[in-house]
Amino acid sequence: MTTPVTVTVTGAAGQIGYALLFRIASGQLLGPDTPVRLRLLEITPAVQAAEGVALELEDCAFPLLAGTDITDDVAAAFDGTNVALLVGARPRTAGMERGDLLEANGGIFGPQGKAINDGAADDVRVLVVGNPANTNAYIAKSHAPDVPADRFTAMTRLDHNRALSQLATKTGAAVSDIARLAIWGNHSATQYPDLTHATIAGRPALEVVSDDAWVADDFIPTVAKRGAAIIAARGASSAASAANAAIDHVHTWTHGTPEGDWTSAGVVSDGSYGVPEGLISSFPVTSSGGAWQIVQGLEVDAFSRERIDASVAELVEERDAVASLGLV
Numbered sequence: 001m002t003t004p005v006t007v008t009v010t011g012a013a014g015q016i017g018y019a020l021l022f023r024i025a026s027g028q029l030l031g032p033d034t035p036v037r038l039r040l041l042e043i044t045p046a047v048q049a050a051e052g053v054a055l056e057l058e059d060c061a062f063p064l065l066a067g068t069d070i071t072d073d074v075a076a077a078f079d080g081t082n083v084a085l086l087v088g089a090r091p092r093t094a095g096m097e098r099g100d101l102l103e104a105n106g107g108i109f110g111p112q113g114k115a116i117n118d119g120a121a122d123d124v125r126v127l128v129v130g131n132p133a134n135t136n137a138y139i140a141k142s143h144a145p146d147v148p149a150d151r152f153t154a155m156t157r158l159d160h161n162r163a164l165s166q167l168a169t170k171t172g173a174a175v176s177d178i179a180r181l182a183i184w185g186n187h188s189a190t191q192y193p194d195l196t197h198a199t200i201a202g203r204p205a206l207e208v209v210s211d212d213a214w215v216a217d218d219f220i221p222t223v224a225k226r227g228a229a230i231i232a233a234r235g236a237s238s239a240a241s242a243a244n245a246a247i248d249h250v251h252t253w254t255h256g257t258p259e260g261d262w263t264s265a266g267v268v269s270d271g272s273y274g275v276p277e278g279l280i281s282s283f284p285v286t287s288s289g290g291a292w293q294i295v296q297g298l299e300v301d302a303f304s305r306e307r308i309d310a311s312v313a314e315l316v317e318e319r320d321a322v323a324s325l326g327l328v
């Protein structure tokens with residue numbers, strides 16, 4: 001049997017964890033031929049709940065699941081790990097300022113980045129889901145100087161999938177007919193869902209839509225504020241769709257993007273499109289050979305430029321705030 005791939009999931013007893021772990025164990029993350037060993041990291045009070053999830057995993061008798069370990073020890077969680085899904089984070093609670101939120105998350109993602117640096121496998125790939133995802137990924141990356149920076153990513157695939165569905169609904173097209181849609185910037189309400197290069201069955205999406213007001217006043221805010229709409233409707237933040245996007249992100253990272261299309265991911269900027277080097281920003285990306293590439297050479301019109309710049313300015317502010325708090 002092939003050696004199992006070790007997948008670490010933090011916040012494993014949370015709601016995304018519950019929607020994610022069974023899909024990983026069934027083979028949807030890494031494919032039907034790759035056995036996995038799960039490592040669940042939780043804070044001490046939630047270890048018992050994680051143990052309950054592990055009992056259920058066992059009861060599924062997944063042929064690809066080589067075992068499940070549960071720990072509250074950060075170093076043990078990332079020892080030899082190949083894929084790290086950093087889901088657990090400190091949510092913003094009433095009365096908490098942004099600085100408090102960044103500080104609390106710095107206390108989580110700094111040590112996790114260091115543990116990945118010190119103990120993870122050489123091929124480790126990291127996806128940060130826990131919010132603020134881009135800046136949490138930036139913090140983790142900053143504590144892992146020996147790991148290639150491009151192994152640290154943040155999730156904007158949920159935003160990408162939301163945008164695909166909104167466009168499909170508006171035009172009556174099948175999701176599978178849509179290509180080259182992009183999310184730029186931060187996984188926050190400032191993100192820019194970009195249709196200027198998108199196609200629907202080969203035709204420019206903006207020509208098919210033929211409704212600039214819908215793009216500016218409906219599509220963009222609907223996608224950018226969807227997380228808040230889910231919270232308002234469900235009384236809890238998105239979980240199954242977030243887990244689904246995490247599966248999509250890692251699967252695309254390891255299996256590649258289809259010819260002629262791209263997706264969106266928060267990756268380390270190399271300075272492309274004027275995004276300061278080192279920031280973890282969402283870009284249109286392709287994947288091949290197990291690595292992301294930022295799509296190059298796209299024309300950025302004035303409308304897009306303004307929106308990309310606004311979201312990147314927010315990322316710069318977050319970067320400067322974590323630097324001034326001594327978290328990186």
Ligand SMILES: NC(=O)c1ccc[n+]([C@@H]2O[C@H](COP(=O)([O-])OP(=O)(O)OC[C@H]3O[C@@H](n4cnc5c(N)ncnc54)[C@H](O)[C@@H]3O)[C@@H](O)[C@H]2O)c1
Pocket residue numbers: 010011012013014015016017041042043046087088089090091108128129130131132133155156158159187237238239242
């Ligand atoms: N990037 C995205 O698109 C996206 C989408 C949805 C949710 N999120 C974010 O994902 C995160 C998790 O969401 P959820 O609904 O599963 O939350 P949840 O509160 O249900 O679960 C979070 C879990 O993390 C655990 N945890 C907290 N600190 C930890 C630490 N230091 N180490 C290990 N585990 C720790 C908690 O005990 C809890 O079980 C939140 O930050 C949420 O905002 C991101």
Ligand SMILES: O=C(O)C[C@H](O)C(=O)O
Pocket residue numbers: 131158226227228230237238
């Ligand atoms: O947890 C949130 O604040 C929202 C989440 O990031 C989402 O996009 O659904």
